[in-house]
Amino acid sequence: MRTPGFWYGTPDTASRLIARSLAPFGALYGLAGRLRMAAATPYRADIPVVCVGNLVAGGAGKTPVALALLEALKARGIAAHALTRGHGGTERGPLRVDPARHGPVEVGDEALLLAAAAPCWVARDRAAGARAAAAQGAPALVMDDGFQNPGLAKDLSLIVVDGAAGFGNGLLIPAGPLREPVAWGLARADAMVVVGEDRTGVAGLAGSLPVLHARLEPDGAGDLAGRPVLAFAGIGRPEKFFATLEAAGARIVERAAFADHHPYRAGEIARLLERAGDLGALPVTTAKDAVRLDLEARARVRVLPVRAVWRNTGALDALLDRLMVL
Incomplete structure (x- = not known):
């Protein structure tokens, strides 16, 4: 799904009218979600579960934050496993991802990124995924997304927010980007992680919650400075990737934005490569997009990974200290 333009940005009259007309459906969406949570009996795993979630549909930086948490736990001697739904994949799980055997068609793109850093499980039934991981010796779980999934109890929940986009127009899907009202979500969270500069003032909504700050830093972008690039991305907010490239000094001569988890077709990639040659x-694309390309196309495209870098590791350490006593 491509993010509707009226969810973010300065609203004009047409955007307000569209959002207002869809607001009743958003109210129903919110009610359905609340009833689903109220009716559920979450499974309590025998191992700690850290949830990296958000309150909006689309990209906020959850996967880079989940990867950073896996790294932080590893530094403490905890070889945590990752757990994800496997969005975009056909596998229902629980399945331990093997990057040598599984591709994005089976397990989705995020699972492959996580599996490169730690043992990763795909499970639409998160409780079943947690049981499978624990049975295989996982000492802890870092769950990428699933904050609104009531099937698995969380021991630590971090709400990731894109500082540049915030919570958009503040309305529920489909009138806006919210999966649930902000107040409901923050009431169940243990901390907020603001990714990038907080241009929307979201940290001020956290109340008594700890607020952690992180930035997405490109890994190995030094050779892109001053270089003309054709940038393409199929992520929640492609403009974030374009901004990262520009911050690295790249000269973007053309941009191609696709919907999140977009399944690239061979002809589509051929046209992008031909266009890049003409220009x-x-x-250049993201690591998340790269796993959805075939090997031949991937060899002809520059992949720019990003990683989440914490502004204050002390705040993160305080949260993980709480987890260690569980």
């Missing part, structure tokens, strides 16, 4: 530009 004398280097085709």
Whole structure:
């Protein structure tokens, strides 16, 4: 799904009218979610579960934050496993991801990124995934997304927010980007993680919650400075990737934005590569997009990974200290 333009940005009259007309459906969406949570009996795993979630549909930086948490736990001697729904994949799970055997068609793109850093489980039934991971010796779980999933109890829940986008127009899907009202979500969270500069003032909504700050830093982008690039991305907010490239000094001569988890077709990639050649530009994409390309296309595209870098590791350490006593 491509993010509707009226969810974010300065609203004009047409955007307000669209959002207002869809607001009753948003109210029903919110009610359905609340009833689903009220009716559920969450499974309490025998191991600690850290949830990296958000309150909006689309990209906020959850997967880089989940990867950073896996790294932080590993530094403490805890070889945590990752757990994800496997969005975009056909596997229902629980399944331990093997990057040598499984591709994005089976397990989705995020699972492959996580599996490169730690043992990763795909499970639409999160409780079943937690049981499978624990049975295989996982000492802890870092769950990428699933904050609104009531099937698995969380020991620590971090709400990731894109500082540049915030909570958009503040309305529920489909009138806006929210999966649930902000107040409901923050009441169940243990901390907020603001990714990037807080241009929307979301940290002020956290109340008594700890607020952690992180930035997405490109890994190995030094050779892109001043270089013409054709940038393409199929993530929640492609403009975030374009901004990262520009911050690294790249000169973007053309941008191609696709819907999140977009399944690239061979002809589509061929046209992008041909266009890049015509422009004398280097085709560049995200690590998340790269796993959805075939091997031949991937070899002809520059992949720019990003990682979450914490502004204050002390705040993160305080949260993980709480987890250690569980």
